[in-house]
Amino acid sequence: MKKEIYLQKSLDNNVSQITALFNDELLKVKYITNINNKDLRMAIIYFGHLVKRDYIHDSITKPLIEFTFKIEKGLALKTLKESVITASEVVEQTSIDDIATDLMMGRTVLLIDKVNTALVMETNDRISRTTEEPEPEKILRGPREGFSESLLYNISLVRRKILSPNFKFEYFKIGKNTNTHYCICYFVGLVDTQVLDEVKKRLNRVRPDGIIDSHTIHQAISEKGYSPFDTIGYTEKPDTFVSKILEGKVGIIVDGTPVALTVPQLFVENFQSSEDYYVSPYFASLSRFSRILGFFTSLFLPAVYIAVITHHWEVLPLALAQALAKAQMGTPFPSIIECFLLLLTFEVLRETGVRVPSGVGQSLSVVGAIVIGQAAVEASLVSPTMVFIVSLTAITGLINYKMKGAAIVLRYLNIIIAALFGLYGCLFAFFGLLVHLFNIRAFGVQYMERSVPFTLKNIGDSFIRVPMEDINTSGSVEK
Structure with a gap:
């Protein structure tokens, strides 16, 4: 005691x-x-x-x-x-x-x-929720406050959630011309000291002329290489940030931006949401499973479809094969070109929806997708089946916005491999993805930590969400 x-x-x-x-x-x-x-x-x-x-x-x-x-x-x-x-x-x-x-x-x-x-x-400057809930992290239950562009305001938000002197803040400046203030946050006793030292070492090596956003630091200290997967987490929600600190992560808050960073980011964390801890464990586990299923569906569904209709018609039931062949008749492009055209069209619509005012953007994305898809089918430029496959791919890809960049890159790569090598190429791509994931290290920590071995201890708060009393929050990230 x-x-x-x-x-x-x-x-x-x-x-x-x-x-x-x-x-x-x-x-x-x-x-x-x-x-x-x-x-x-x-x-x-x-x-x-x-x-x-x-x-x-x-x-x-x-x-x-x-x-x-x-x-x-x-x-x-x-x-x-x-x-x-x-x-x-x-x-x-x-x-x-x-x-x-x-x-x-x-x-x-x-x-x-x-x-x-x-x-x-009593001199507390009580903070009311003056910032809007972060758009990409909207939830139905739980705190709706978000970070702002003020470093001191953001520090006060997280300080009030952990009333312990073991919650440490270290303050620095970065940028030769901007002298941007930022702080490193961690909890003594929970943080992996080797990860903390590695973060400080990488930040000390950064010598930019100016820093105006946390994403500049994000790119400067990220793992070097060609992996599309992110090893640094980011959030605009104080409750999410604090929960990562209590898991033993290192936090970085930068003045002038509402986006805070957490290090390291593990693979399994891409499928977790702060809302998971405000609902029943059964519903939260089902939600996580849907995110995982959605991610891998968006990666491999178009690739498998192209592999089957290009190289492996024999694996389909006769009636289905005849229906797909009939749908393909009259279209001027090979299946891979159809798929690329539809995917690129969807990306253009999505990007347009982001750039224009929100009310107009949502309407434009929905109406544009319906009108263009219908017109393309009626003009026999693409098959109805391909429109369905790409639409399902696009929807499942939206479930997990954190993995959007990696999903887009890998999706196109898988489609090319499937068009060249069929289902064997899809299997090769899947196992190649697993090998790549197991070889990634995030600030000295295995990227697949808490994912394997697939034991009850590891999956307790990773791919499923167990009841709160069974969640162990007293340990740091293990190497």
């Missing part, structure tokens, strides 16, 4: 203990001397990004400096609490652990020399 630590009667010792506990440059310490009681040494401590500074000045600092009467010996604490400080809520604290919690909740602490009791004032 942790031993409780209490305040001493030395002001300097108390200040040193509290500042050493956090080792955070955002923790402010201000020494105060009263003009009529020069032997009365005092200090106030607070986190600058969590408090109302004007309120501190008007209700605490100014009254402490300007009161004119002489304080009797031994009555400093009582006199200041009852007759000087005008803050609405003032309580006494003696435990340093309790004081640490108060500081992280946005309260201000007054320490007095030769007194082993502190006064704690």
Whole structure:
């Protein structure tokens, strides 16, 4: 059991203990001397990004400096609490652990020399949800707050969710011309120290002229190579960011962008959502399974279809083969060209929908897909079956937006391999993908960690979501 630590009667010792506990440059310490009681040494401590500074000045600092009467010996604490400080809520604290919690909740602490009791004032700058819910991470249940472009605001959002001095923040600048501020976040005791050291080493090697967004840092410290899979996670939701920190990840928050980074990103995390932890484990597990199925369907469905109708008609039932052959008759292009044309058309429509205003974009994407698909079939440019296959591929590819880039690249590659080598090529592509995934290392950690071996321990909160009481959150990412 942790031993409780209490305040001493030395002001300097108390200040040193509290500042050493956090080792955070955002923790402010201000020494105060009263003009009529020069032997009365005092200090106030607070986190600058969590408090109302004007309120501190008007209700605490100014009254402490300007009161004119002489304080009797031994009555400093009582006199200041009852007759000087005008803050609405003032309580006494003696435990340093309790004081640490108060500081992280946005309260201000007054320490007095030769007194082993502190006064704690409520000065919390309560943050209401002023930012919109991040569009790519919208959920039906759970917190709807999102990060903003302010570094201090974002730090305050995550600080309020983990009230522990073991939650550490280290602050740096990057960019020769921009001097962009960013911070590294981690939880002492949970973080993999080798991953933390590797992140710091890569960041120290980055020497850009300017940084205006976290994605620049993302690209600069990513694993080198030609893999389409991302080894760095990103989120705009504070609750998702905090959950990654509690899993032992390293977080990076950059000033000027609402996108925070988490390191390392594992393969299985691409199929998880923060909403999984606000619904029943059965529904969450089914949702994860649908994301996994959707991802692999979007990768291999068009490839398998092209392989079958190009090289392996004999594997189809006769009636189905005749129906597909009839649908293909009259189309001027080979199946692979049909597929590429439809996929490229869908990508153009999707990109257009993103760039134009949201209301118009959604209508344009839906109507455009229907009109173009119908017109292409009626003009005998493509077969109805290919339109169905590509539509299903596009829909399943939208289930998991995090894997969009990797899915597009691998989908086209699989189609080419299937057109050349048939179903044997599809099998080769599938096993080649598995070999590639097992060879990826994310900041020294295996990318397929928590995916294999396929045991109950590994899949407990990976491909399925077990009940909360069975989830082990006390370990860091293993190498």
